[in-house]
Amino acid sequence: MGHDNSHDDVSSHVKTYLKIGVTLIVFTVITVAISFIDFGGNNNMIVGMAVATFKASLVCLIFMHLNHERPLIYKVLVFTVVLAIVLFTLFISAHGDPLKDEGFEAPAVPVKTATAHH
Amino acid sequence: MEIPYTVTARPDTGLWNAKIGVWLFLASEVMLFGGLFSSYIFLRLGADYHWPVHVLNVPWGFINTLVLIGSSVTVVMAWASLKMRKWGAYKVYMAITIACALAFLWIKKNEYTDKVHHIAVKTKDGTIIEGHFPDHGKHWINFDNVTSIKLSTRESDPEYFLESCTTPSPKFTTPAGKTVSLDDAGLASIREEAGKEPSIDLKAATPLTFKVNNSPFPPFNTIRSYNDSMLSFKDGTVINGKLTDYKMTLQVTRVDVRDVADRSKSQAWTLMGAGWKEAFEHHEHQKLEHAKEHNPEADPYKNPDFVRHALTMEVHTAKPDPSHHAPEGVGELLQSFKDTLFSHAEHNGPVITLDPKKDIAFWSNWLPKWNTYFAIYFTLTGLHGLHVLAGAIVLTWFLVVDTKRFKNDPEHLANRVETGGLFWHFVDLVWIFLFPLLYLL
Numbered sequence: 001m002g003h004d005n006s007h008d009d010v011s012s013h014v015k016t017y018l019k020i021g022v023t024l025i026v027f028t029v030i031t032v033a034i035s036f037i038d039f040g041g042n043n044n045m046i047v048g049m050a051v052a053t054f055k056a057s058l059v060c061l062i063f064m065h066l067n068h069e070r071p072l073i074y075k076v077l078v079f080t081v082v083l084a085i086v087l088f089t090l091f092i093s094a095h096g097d098p099l100k101d102e103g104f105e106a107p108a109v110p111v112k113t114a115t116a117h118h
Numbered sequence: 119m120e121i122p123y124t125v126t127a128r129p130d131t132g133l134w135n136a137k138i139g140v141w142l143f144l145a146s147e148v149m150l151f152g153g154l155f156s157s158y159i160f161l162r163l164g165a166d167y168h169w170p171v172h173v174l175n176v177p178w179g180f181i182n183t184l185v186l187i188g189s190s191v192t193v194v195m196a197w198a199s200l201k202m203r204k205w206g207a208y209k210v211y212m213a214i215t216i217a218c219a220l221a222f223l224w225i226k227k228n229e230y231t232d233k234v235h236h237i238a239v240k241t242k243d244g245t246i247i248e249g250h251f252p253d254h255g256k257h258w259i260n261f262d263n264v265t266s267i268k269l270s271t272r273e274s275d276p277e278y279f280l281e282s283c284t285t286p287s288p289k290f291t292t293p294a295g296k297t298v299s300l301d302d303a304g305l306a307s308i309r310e311e312a313g314k315e316p317s318i319d320l321k322a323a324t325p326l327t328f329k330v331n332n333s334p335f336p337p338f339n340t341i342r343s344y345n346d347s348m349l350s351f352k353d354g355t356v357i358n359g360k361l362t363d364y365k366m367t368l369q370v371t372r373v374d375v376r377d378v379a380d381r382s383k384s385q386a387w388t389l390m391g392a393g394w395k396e397a398f399e400h401h402e403h404q405k406l407e408h409a410k411e412h413n414p415e416a417d418p419y420k421n422p423d424f425v426r427h428a429l430t431m432e433v434h435t436a437k438p439d440p441s442h443h444a445p446e447g448v449g450e451l452l453q454s455f456k457d458t459l460f461s462h463a464e465h466n467g468p469v470i471t472l473d474p475k476k477d478i479a480f481w482s483n484w485l486p487k488w489n490t491y492f493a494i495y496f497t498l499t500g501l502h503g504l505h506v507l508a509g510a511i512v513l514t515w516f517l518v519v520d521t522k523r524f525k526n527d528p529e530h531l532a533n534r535v536e537t538g539g540l541f542w543h544f545v546d547l548v549w550i551f552l553f554p555l556l557y558l559l
Contacts, residue, residue: 010201017198021191028183028553032176035558036447038423048554055550063194063543070132073141080145084152091156094163 020062027055125529140537144544151548154498158555161490168376170491171426171559175229176451177458179557182225183549189218190546193513193539200532205524212517212535215542219510226503233484233492234335237368239472240480241385244377249370249433252469257366259341261328261349264359267320270351271312276300278340278351282330289323297323317354328357332364334483346475366474366481370467373398374430381429385477389470397438402428408446433467495556502552505545512538 031051039047061067066077122128123135131138162169196211239247251257267290270276280300289299292311298304312318330349333339342350350356370390375398378384387395405428409418418424427446434457445453472478486493516535523531 010198014195014198017191017194021187024187024190025184028180028187031554032180032451032558033448035172035554036451038421040421040423044423045559048559049551052551052554056547059190059543059547059550063190063546064540072131072133072138076138076141076145080148084148087149087152087156088159091159094160097163 016062020058024055024058027051031055125527125533134533136533136537140540144540147544151498151501154494154501155551155555158494158498161494165490167489168374168422168426170489172450172557174495174557175232175458176557177455178225178229179553182222183553185218185222185225186546186549189215189222190543192218193535193542197532197535197539200524200528200535203528208524208535209517212513216510216513216517219506219513222506223503223510226499226506230496236484237334238482238484238488239366239368239478241389241472241477242479243379243383243385244479245384245386246372246374246377247368247370247386247389247470248372248374249368249467252367252369257332258364259328259330259332259344259349259361260363261330261357261359262325262362264326264328264357265322266358267322268317268356269308269320270317270354271309272316272354276305276351276353276355278330278353279355279357282328282340283326284329285324285326288326290320291323293319317356326359328359364474366472366478367469368472369469370433372430372432376425376429389472389477390468391438393438394433394468398431401431435466436468498552498556502545502548505541505548509538509542509545513542 031048034047034051035044038044066073121135125134127133128135192211192214196208196215199205199207199211235250236248237250239249241247267279269279287299289297290304291297292308294311296307296311298307300308308318308320328349330341330351331338332341340352342352344350344361346361348356348358349361373384373386373390373394375381375384375386381402382395382399384395387398405424406418409416409421409424409428418428474481482488484492486496513535516531516538520531520534523534
């Protein structure tokens, strides 16, 4: 067999699958409920994404069997995860862009006045 | 040719082939959706408008999340049943999975339809009034004194022009001086005269009147653009004349005055009546009291979450109801659950009439034209929906067509279902992020 799940193994996993399903539903309810509570600033986004990442991890580890896979799969996924993190980091860093700072769009006028005084 | 390593592991990879194949495919899928999620981040950070939060139908989005989670459980149970050689249980679990996929798509279709029918109007002072057209989206632009027409000769039939002209059997003069009517023979002679030109200039023998349906709903939308003296149809035909009458009737569901310099003078109150202004001031006051109770020191108007709640108002009654107390927090969610699933509160708002020239700066239905939020919403959920459809087709194949394999090579069928299942879990995983990003945060 290519996979190391013997039939007995699988039957012992069935209960786990159901438990994970219930956990995912509970955390979906939590996600919806806490989105109606204001944590201030970006905290709602951080909390929401943390819960989503936790849920996604459960799906990956249990449903997609990444808790017991062959080494080659992990080698492929290391690249995926690293590249995805780089991608998101690049885009989230736009948060620090001065584009929305006050006066960013119209700096010309005060600069001109300053030079006129000198 | 027999495909090797469908059941036994290939010695160098340690895996049966489809397993490594599907994981490589999923790795590329992560980057595909990653690119679109990055676009979401970029559009949201760069948005020059209030990014919509909780504007979509949260209850239906929530139900769809449950549907996908349920199907993720059943697809893994289907696989486990095959591993245990329980054919009957496999069939039941797989059928439930496919039913969930179809339910998801059906709900998504309804949500898309609602967005097409949801009209958002930005008035000249920055007020946003949302609602829907009471008369199935039909509202008419009246044009008269039309004598000069640039008729498109490219389309097979200038149907929008013909169906909106209200003058009976009009006659036209072509540049060559021929007199024609727009029946089949007349059109043929016009096309012959135009030759390869995309359009031909016609003069009407008597001034014509037009009543044009300005529906925003594809495929009923007929107009590309118009102004006081010109109207251009989608097929390229242009008429010149005089805009005589155009009014938009809107049944209001929501008012947003966040971008209005002086809220008390918002165009919304002129259009809806002073009673609604009072109702809004009462609503804002309630929210302010509530915020002050929680944190007396802070300036609530510096908190975008407060501003969103205080300066936008849901409208669910035909007449303003000053005693109405909008629910807060989780109560808001439960109320919206009740409204969505058990009543039709959205059909009760007041009906207003807008003059597009005088009142409206911009309007659209909830499609990418309205803002970049809906652009990325439709891109992400559309691509995700296609994945759901593709997954449903593959899983249906396993259930309906691939049945003999259970007798001949059950382990191979189990591996196939595991491969399809891995894809299905990935589709669920994408939705786990899409739901909060688009509906909740």
